Amino acid sequence: MACTNCSTKTNDSGIPKGCGSKGSCGTDSCNKLSVFDWLSNMHYPSGFEPFDVVEVRFKNGRKDFYKNIDKLALQMGDVVATEASPGHDIGVVTLAGELVKVQMKKKKVDPYGDTLKIYRKATQKDIDIWSDARKREEPMKVRAREIAIELKLEMKISDIEFQGDASKATFYYTANDRVDFRQLIKEFARTFNTRIEMKQVGFRQEAARLGGIGSCGRELCCSTWLTDFRSVNTSAARYQQLSLNPQKLAGQCGKLKCCLNYELDTYLDALKGMPDSETKLQTKNGEAYCQKIDIFKQVMWFAYPSNGANWYKIEVPQVKEILALNKQGQVIENIEDYVVEEENNASVQSVATTEDSLSRFDEPKRKKHAPRNKKKPVGNTVEKPAATVATDVKRAPRSNENASRPPQAQQSKQQNRPPRNNQPKVQNNQNNPNNQTEKPKPAVQNNAPIKSNEEGASKNQARKKNFKRPNKNNGNNPNSKPNDNKQ
Structure with a gap:
């Protein structure tokens, strides 16, 4: 496990590589079950000797207390060689000073009793032997499980821990019943060529040694800070x-x-102060049984056996009042008179159903249809409003309209068409009864005198009022009546 600040890989001792604090930073995430030494920056008074016992951590949070008989200058994170039987072991100092005395009292260890001692600070040769032994643990665990299965032993080998000098290997296992592993030890000694020690641990201790992530999303409490089970x-x-x-x-x-x-x-x-969950209320309609309790809201729900789906919500003081009456031999009419009136949260529920509904994304959204490509009108005509266009589209196509028109009338109309320069735009709203828009004022009044040279143009303008927009069903042919061309 690496520190959350540096996020670097750890070495064989469990300390992140390049960690300047030697695994003793304030986050305490480098080592399992580490203790923050809040007295480390305080100076001891003159003539006061610090406590000569230090706490040393080994693999997977295993800790023990050792006496510093040689008065070595030890700090948190130092790798030391400690006394073992036989040989020596390699561990990391996790706590020193007066707080060690507090930890020993917590674990019910006599601070001034006989304890094992520290030999020296670990040399580079000690660390190399220890690192090589740690690398052998994982393949040995796989082979040890295979041997246990071949011997048909109902046990699970969870972890292996080598001693610092690689002279002994401790096998941790879990089992529901007593296991006869005498033949197993012989097979292990013959296969691994080392001294074997078997140690049974509980299931909680196994989870603490292996570690992991709980259902809450955080590391297991037993592998980080929990010391007692x-x-x-x-x-x-x-x-x-x-x-x-x-x-x-x-x-x-x-x-x-x-x-x-x-x-x-x-x-x-x-x-x-709450009644029991097996409380019964005596009523004239029968006994009402408790169905549910809300501890912190001080509310209870009751229901009749004949109608178990209908629950009645009653506050705890009201329940105590009914129970007091029942003890006196009085029976209440019904429990409906004691039901709590719920507040009207219709507005809140309406907002919750619209915004926080779980099914609001189930129905696909309707796609908006793109507007159809409308053809631009020919000449000086102006687009009609939406209402007039809709009525023209719905009108049945006039296929024989242009056929009934004489060719001379069509030619005369094309010849008498006025010029396009600065002609006023006029909308035809007479044929559409639904359109009530105001008619635009004509640029030339009907009563104004017309010059002789512009007689044809004025007639075409008057005729242009009945000119309609080309219908899509008939192509570019105008939807004008044959009577429009009459002189």
Whole structure:
């Protein structure tokens, strides 16, 4: 595991490479179950000798206390050679000073009793032998499991730890029953050619040694900061009103989660003044049984056996009042008179259903149709409003309109068409009864005198009022009546 700040790989001792604090930074994420020494920056008074016992950590959080008889200048993160039987072991100093005395009292170890001693600071040769032994542990664990399966032993070898001088290997295993591993030790000694020691651990200790990520998304408590393992019962889940589902209540060790005990005291304090979950209320309609309890809202739900789907919400003071009447031999009419009136949250629910609905993304959105490509009108005509265009589209096509028109009338109309220079745009709103838009004022009034040279143009302008926009169904042929060309 690497430090969260530097995020570098660790070496064989578990300290990140290039860590200037030697694994003793304030984040305490380099080593498992590390203790922050808040007295490290304080100077001892004159004439005071520091405590001569230090705490040393080995593989997977295993710790022990050793006496510094040679008065070595040890700091957190130093690699030391400690006393072992036989030979010596290699570990990392995790705590020194007065806080070691507090840790020894916590683990019920006599601070002034007989303890093992520290030989020296580890040399480069000691570290090389220790590193080579650590590299052999993983392939040995795979082969050891194969041997245990061949001997048909009901056990699981979870981890192997070599001593610092590579003279002994400790095999940690878990088993439900007692295991006869005498033949297994012989096979291990013959295969690995080293001294073998078997040590059985519990399932919680196994999870603490291996580590992992819990269902909460964080590292396991037993492998980071939890030092003592209390017994966890199913009653802790009942008090917290959790469903007794072993798949949800069990941790990676297969036992009940240790975090079930964290909030248990708070729930027990809240349950002191509440009636039992097996409370019955005597009414004239029959007995009402408790169905559900909300501990922190101080609310209980009751229902009749004949109508179990209909629950009645009653506050705890009202329940105590009914129970007091029942003890006196009085029976209430019904529990409907004690039901809590819920507030009207219609506005809140409407907003929640529209914004926070889980199915709001299920239905695909309707695609907006792109507008059709409309052809530009020919000549000086002006586009009609939407209402007039819609009526023209719905009108049936006139296929024989141009056929009935005489060719002379069509030629005379083309010849008498006025010029396009600066002609006023006029809209025809007379044929559309639904269109009530104001008519544009004509540029030339009908009563104004017209010159003789412009008689043909004025007639064409008057005729142009009945000119209609070309219909799409008939192509570019205008939808004008044959009577428009009459002189």
